[in-house]
Amino acid sequence: MLFFLGTFSFLEFRLSDSQSSLSILQPPYNLEIEQAFLSILLRNNSVFEEIGEALHYEHFYTSLHQHIFKTLSYLIRKGQIANPITLKHYVENYLQNEEVTLSDTYLAELAGLIVPTCNAHHYAKIIYDLYLRRQLMLLGEKVSHGACVMSVEGPDALQQIEIAENSLFQMHQTGQKPQIQSFTSALTQAIESAQLAYQRDSHVVGVTTGLLDLDKMLGGLHPSDLVILAARPAMGKTALATNIAFNAARVRMHDTKGKGDGAGVAFFSLEMSALQLAMRILGQETGISSDRIRRGAIEKDAFPLFVDLSKELSSLPLFIDDTPALSVTSLLTRARRLQRKEDIKLIVVDYLQLLTTGRSNSSENRVQELSEITRGLKQMAKTLNVPVLALSQLSRAVEQREDKRPMLADLRESGSIEQDADVVMFIYREEYYEARNKPQDGSEKMLHWQRHMAEIYNTAEIIISKQRHGPTGSVILQFDGARTKFSNLAQKSV
Numbered sequence: 001m002l003f004f005l006g007t008f009s010f011l012e013f014r015l016s017d018s019q020s021s022l023s024i025l026q027p028p029y030n031l032e033i034e035q036a037f038l039s040i041l042l043r044n045n046s047v048f049e050e051i052g053e054a055l056h057y058e059h060f061y062t063s064l065h066q067h068i069f070k071t072l073s074y075l076i077r078k079g080q081i082a083n084p085i086t087l088k089h090y091v092e093n094y095l096q097n098e099e100v101t102l103s104d105t106y107l108a109e110l111a112g113l114i115v116p117t118c119n120a121h122h123y124a125k126i127i128y129d130l131y132l133r134r135q136l137m138l139l140g141e142k143v144s145h146g147a148c149v150m151s152v153e154g155p156d157a158l159q160q161i162e163i164a165e166n167s168l169f170q171m172h173q174t175g176q177k178p179q180i181q182s183f184t185s186a187l188t189q190a191i192e193s194a195q196l197a198y199q200r201d202s203h204v205v206g207v208t209t210g211l212l213d214l215d216k217m218l219g220g221l222h223p224s225d226l227v228i229l230a231a232r233p234a235m236g237k238t239a240l241a242t243n244i245a246f247n248a249a250r251v252r253m254h255d256t257k258g259k260g261d262g263a264g265v266a267f268f269s270l271e272m273s274a275l276q277l278a279m280r281i282l283g284q285e286t287g288i289s290s291d292r293i294r295r296g297a298i299e300k301d302a303f304p305l306f307v308d309l310s311k312e313l314s315s316l317p318l319f320i321d322d323t324p325a326l327s328v329t330s331l332l333t334r335a336r337r338l339q340r341k342e343d344i345k346l347i348v349v350d351y352l353q354l355l356t357t358g359r360s361n362s363s364e365n366r367v368q369e370l371s372e373i374t375r376g377l378k379q380m381a382k383t384l385n386v387p388v389l390a391l392s393q394l395s396r397a398v399e400q401r402e403d404k405r406p407m408l409a410d411l412r413e414s415g416s417i418e419q420d421a422d423v424v425m426f427i428y429r430e431e432y433y434e435a436r437n438k439p440q441d442g443s444e445k446m447l448h449w450q451r452h453m454a455e456i457y458n459t460a461e462i463i464i465s466k467q468r469h470g471p472t473g474s475v476i477l478q479f480d481g482a483r484t485k486f487s488n489l490a491q492k493s494v
Helices: 031-043 046-051 063-077 084-094 104-112 117-148 157-174 183-199 212-218 237-254 274-286 290-295 300-312 328-342 366-384 396-400 414-420 430-437 444-456
Strands: 226-231 264-269 318-321 344-350 388-393 423-428 459-467 473-480 485-488
Touching (some): 031 104, 046 117, 063 084, 084 104, 117 157, 157 328, 212 473, 226 414, 237 264, 237 388, 264 274, 328 344, 366 388, 430 459
Parallel strands (some): 226 388, 264 318
Antiparallel strands (some): 423 459, 459 473
């Protein structure tokens, strides 16, 4: 039996005080609203285009209504007319579903309902809201069950919290309307971005790296970009990432209005501890190597430097998470949480090969697992609208060539990294390799080697092999190995 449905105000789903105690046991739904919405679609197929991606068949409560909406959606997308006759014909000839019986009478009664078409958006909103409420109840039951089950192999309580938080976020994202904008709107944003870059002395649109030549080549680190920084061991991947994070955070610290190119930074260090990173930064800024600081091999008069530096950097917006073996899901959850609290505008991950997918059997196919990880990092960059700087290892193929400069093919399990990344940068320090090719004393090659070593001493080449929205090329930086610090290269006088 179908009922006549009046205006929207009578369709709202409400729980009285007497019913509220039963809401835990009975999932919320409203069949009359679902009937009204389906009736509108059967009489006016064009409404489906207005609703767009707001509703899916699983958002309906009964399997019958799910079946009707799924079939109706299919016919409309195929450019066919969806009415009781065509729906019945399609079900009888193409679908075999013994669980659902679609009667002529029910379809005719649906189409015959007198329901205002203008209420379609309101009905769709309520259907989706009730669906979310049912999903929240299921999630609550799942969380409750997981908390009761004690398993050595299963997630601990903190991991369960992250899983639940991520499920809530995914539930929220699923209901977001597609972000479609006109070209005029996009063009306006592009012009505003160019104007902002022009007004800045650095001409940086995104987050600054603090390295002038690198900023000039990249235009800064752009929101929603996945930037890969790769190198062989001992080239200084972590050092450069730490320098960039510190530089961006320092600019943001001094920019009280938050209109510059600095950024609050979240640094996820899966390899080094927060203490080790702090010692590196301390060494970079005081000029005392982190190794000497760690061993206590410092002069007494150096301690005032530490005190002054700690006062200066007390409000530095740099946040370090050194939890090992993080999954991409946990990483997104923590980054999102930190962004809400601290207005994070740059995320650094050191390094992506240490991330996991969170599944126990993920090691069966490492290439496939890494593909999922890089897609997750790119998705995180777009979701949070921040640049993600992820460090990566290189394969040993570099060491087997005469020319040790890295290439895209040298990326470890390279396919997905190269595909998903917006920018791929490599670090190459010729000094590192040349120092191991020192000729014998007194040989003819010795003088040439010494001259060449003097030219490349304390320098590093940053090779930009891929950039979606800019040029490729190389940038030469100063590199102080003792302080593990990259800086701008001083121009040599001619």
